[in-house]
Amino acid sequence: MKRAIYPGSFDPITNGHLNIVERALDVFDRVTIVISTNSQKVPLFELSDSIRMVSEATKCWSQVDVDHNDGLTVDYARRNGIHTAIRGLRAVTDFEHEFSMALTNRSLWGEFDTVFLMTKAEYMYLSSSVVRQVAQLGGDISQFVPKCVENELREKFDKKPKA
Numbered sequence: 001m002k003r004a005i006y007p008g009s010f011d012p013i014t015n016g017h018l019n020i021v022e023r024a025l026d027v028f029d030r031v032t033i034v035i036s037t038n039s040q041k042v043p044l045f046e047l048s049d050s051i052r053m054v055s056e057a058t059k060c061w062s063q064v065d066v067d068h069n070d071g072l073t074v075d076y077a078r079r080n081g082i083h084t085a086i087r088g089l090r091a092v093t094d095f096e097h098e099f100s101m102a103l104t105n106r107s108l109w110g111e112f113d114t115v116f117l118m119t120k121a122e123y124m125y126l127s128s129s130v131v132r133q134v135a136q137l138g139g140d141i142s143q144f145v146p147k148c149v150e151n152e153l154r155e156k157f158d159k160k161p162k163a
Contacts, residue, residue, distance in 0.1 A: 002027070004084040004115065007034040007073045011043045012149045013054050014131055016123035020088035023117045025063060031086065032065040033058065034076060044132055049152065057146040074109040085114045090124045 004024060010017060010033065024031045035050050045053070051066055058064040069076040073085060085105065087098045095116070102114035119126075126144055135141050135153040142150055 001029045002084075003030045003032070003082045004028040004086045005032045005034045005073070005077055005080075005082050006086040007036045007069070007076075009038050009041060009043065009128070010035050010050055010054055011041070011045055011128050012050070012131065012145060012153065013057050014123070014126050014128055014145050014149075015143070016088065016090070016119045016126040018057060018146065019119050019123055020086060020117050021058060021061065021064060023119075024086045024115075025061060027115065028084070028086075030063045030065070031061075032067055032080070032082065034073070035066070035068045036073065037068075037070045044156065045152070053146075053149050053152055056148040072105075072108065074105045074112050077112055078109055083111050083113060085112070087114055087116050088119050089116050090119055090126070 006021060006024060008017070021031060021033065033054055035047065035054060043050070047068055051068060055066045058066065077083065077085065087102070089095055089098060098114070098116060105112050105114065131141055131144050131153070134144070136157050138157070141153060145153070
């Protein structure tokens, strides 16, 4: 069975992330979304909320698991016998950062590879931080995130979409 992990903060998960999951399932038999703690970011959502939202957003795929990790991605992968990470790319600027991370991970564990997948063009500009900002300002985020995430963001910011 070909397995991969899709690590990230997913704060929150967006339709762009889900598009990467969908594409990864064309290549891999099983994908584990690993919600990772990023010490350089202050998350909007608690880990338990992120796990719940990602699980809800991916429930249509029986071959997707959701987990979390507080350490290095390669250590998680090694512990779980998974040799490949999936990373989504939106633009050339993403590639520089992702390429550097992939090389670092490969140097930490020589049996670990990274597969880069391009998101659909309609999601090329989309990021969790953009979604958070639009939601905080009361904008319509329905086209950017699954309904369960939209509801959580509305509740978090207690705002209705502006017409």
